[in-house]
Amino acid sequence: MPEPVIPGRSGGLVPLGAADVLWVGLTTESxxxxxxxxxxxxxANARxxxxxxxxxxxxxxxxxxxxWSVPEIEVRRAAAELNAVEMDCQDLVRIGPFGGAPKKECNETTLLRWRQRITRELQELGHPERAARREGGQPSHLAGIDWRRLLVERTRDRTTRTWCLPRAVVRLLDVAEHTETQWLQAARTCQENTGVTEPPGHGWQARAADGRQTTSPDCSTxxxxxxxxxxxxxxxxxxxxxxGTSRRVAGWACAICRTAPAAVLDHCHEHGYxxxxxxxxxxxxxxxxxxxxNDIRVAxxxxxxxxxxTADWLCHxxxxxxCRARTTLPLPHLAAWTAHVACRSLRPTHRDVRGSRARKPCGVLxxxxxxxxxxxxxxLLTIAVDFCPSGEHRVLAQIAYREAATRFGTWLAEAAPAVAAAAGPDRLDGLPARFRPVIADTSGEGLALF
Structure with a gap:
């Protein structure tokens, strides 16, 4: 296939307008x-x-x-990276709203802060004057991604709105936000080392040998x-x-996916570690x-x-x-495992309503x-089925914590032997042999899980 002709290309650089066309063309199948x-x-912060x-x-x-121009090869590399991203549109992550509107206005010279930008833009829809001003301008995007085509809005209790995006997009935007922050920090370091007085992010460039201005190639993130x-x-x-804990956390890669920047410290709410x-x-x-x-829907x-x-999450x-010493999981995770794995054979199935012979699991666990x-x-764990088409199968099983922990230990040795070997002995001593009724803790303290 012949190389497409890009208007205005010179020395590997393409003007911004041509770069827009190139970006869309390269990511058509993304x-x-x-x-x-x-x-x-x-x-976009091109200027x-x-x-x-x-x-x-x-x-x-x-x-x-x-x-203003950009290196064509960098546009192609960014497009290739985006094309390699796999996305499950059903795997959604709630992105807001999580409180009030952002206090600072977002404009072309601020950092990405994509959650605040989405919140601000969606909330502007309720303000006709600001919405009209935005309609008269160019469409907004985030790191070249058309997030509006992916946004899912849900309404709970007919009053509360929540917004969700596919997990792959959330992870991609988190990486973009971190990369931008690191790039600007590196640019400021270059500024200090070279004696340039104008701050990065506000028109600072170093002059190349051929007379054109460009950012310093040594300012790598x-x-x-x-x-x-x-x-x-x-x-x-x-x-x-x-x-300084937050700053230290931001320097690590996520310990699970190992690609996105870490943002929070995950910890066990049962033991505090x-x-x-x-x-x-x-x-x-x-x-x-x-x-x-004290109620989980097993999605x-x-x-x-x-x-x-399995092994990655159990290691985590x-x-x-x-949890490692007792060879178990925190109560909410053990409850989810019991319903999803230990009671899998108890879940009824129904014939598909579309007429096929295939059977699908009943309702929602x-x-x-x-x-x-x-x-x-x-x-005492109670496993039930919600939304059964026939209205049956409400309660599938009731299992005491000790029994659930015993089943988990047996399954762990088979499903993830390396994780089981690294854990301690199966310490069920001190656990009651039978379920003991207790008064429910309704104070709310200690119940804010994760």
Whole structure:
């Protein structure tokens, strides 16, 4: 196939308008939809030194004629990286709203802060004057991604709105936000070392030998460092109060996916120990689907946690010394495992309503427990089915905590022998042989899970 002709291309550089066309053409088959004005509409920062394309920073160049351009090869590399992203549109992550509107206005010279940008733009729809001003301008995008085509809005209780995006997109935007921050920090370091007085992000460039202006090629972003158990055995309550913890966490790669920048410290709420720094996406995937403080809906994503990526998630959960020593999981995770794995054979099936001979699992699994996670050994797990077409099969089983822990230990030795070998002996001593009724903890303290 002949190389397409790009108007205005010179010395490997393409003007911003031509780069827009090139970006769309290269990402036509991408699973993630892209914007048609990635270089020329907000929040592109082409005129302040760079443009974000997916998780890559593409530096801009101002030629001697005053025209802003970008290296064609960098656009192609960003497109290739985006085309390699796989996306499951059913695997959604809630992205907001999480409180009030952002206090600072977002404009072309601010950082990506994609969650705040989405919240601000969606909330503007309720303000006709601001919405009209936006309609008159160019379409908004995030790192070259057309997020509006992927946004899912849900309404709960007919009043509360929530917004969701596919997990792959959330992870990609988190990487973009981190990459931009690191790039600007590196640019400031170059500025200090070269004695340039104008700050990066506001038109700062170094002059190349051929007379055109470009960002310094030595200003490369620092790679994320892998997590190597530096926080093992630390209590979250003590570590979270130390100054500089958030900055330190941001320097690690997520300990689960190992690609996105870490954003939070995941920790065991039952024992209080830090597990590892993780990204928002993995922290959301790991979090149980609570309907109430002691009630979990067992969604389809538990297939990944307990079937397809079992060893990775079990290793992560057993970073907690308490869970590893007892060879078990925190109560919410053990409850989800019991419903999803141990009681799988008890779940009824129904013939597909579309007339095929295939049978599908009945309704939606739900597991609840009595008492509080502060005393898991006294809890009784109840596994039930919601939304059964025939209205049957409400309660499938009731299992005491000790029995659930015993079943998990047996399954762990078969499903992930390496994880089981690294754990301690099966310590069920101290657990009641039978379920002991307890008074439910309704104070709310200690029930804020994950």
């Amino acid at each position: 699973a993630v939809p892209t914007a048609s004005a990635a270089f020329t509409s907000s929040p 302040v030194g760079y443009v974000l394309l997916g998780g890559r920073v593409v530096a801009t160049v101002k030629t001697s004629g005053g025209q 620092a790679p994320l460092r892998p997590y190597n158990r530096e926080l093992q055995g630390h209590l979250y309550s003590a570590l979270s109060r130390k100054p 830090v597990r590892a720094p993780v990204c928002h996406s993995c922290n959301t995937q790991e979090r149980p689907d609570h309907l109430y403080s 389809s994503r538990y297939t990944r946690l307990f079937d397809t990526h 959960w057993h970073r907690c010394p308490g 739900r597991v609840s427990w009595t008492g509080s996670q502060s005393a898991p050994g006294s809890c």
